[in-house]
Amino acid sequence: MTSDVVLRFAEYMFGKWDLEIVKKENSWLMNFIGWFLQLIRVMKKKTFMERYTTTMFGKVYLNFELGNLEQRSWASQMALIAHESEHRRQCTLGPSWWWRLEYLFSKKKRALYEMWAYGTSIKITYNLTGYIIDSYNYAQKLEDYGLIKYVKSAEKYYEHVIANLHNDTYDSQVDIDAKQWIKDEMLSYA
């Protein structure tokens, strides 16, 4: 697998959902939000800046260089591209400023939005590699978002996603598009 596949997938998904790529470390807005999240004890600024990619205002703030396979595996980069596109889709469910407010101030909504997006990550990882992500370990990620209370629900939701990997009943438009792109890509090698 080459970085070319990652870049083409990003071009397709971010193109479709109208997302622009920005380097997170260079953004004053991201630095400010990191400081704010630390202030309200959601997570440390360093964790926010270095460990997570953030999608906001039509931009994907990346904490690594897309296509650089030394920083992150190709499959995890592609799962992340789909994850961030899913957040962008969530924005379209209502006025986009509303999504951001809910995300920042309602723990319940933030948990739901992250669960959906991590559900997308699970589906895309499986479609790319056949690997099934451990739902218990994956659910623990919510702790970094100040969502310890929702870890159990997340685990249950991921188990449900895993049980349904072979059908598309619970797929969002992002899941459908990403899975189709991967299928077409694989067919082109056959």
Ligand SMILES: [Zn+2]
């Ligand atoms: Zn997310």
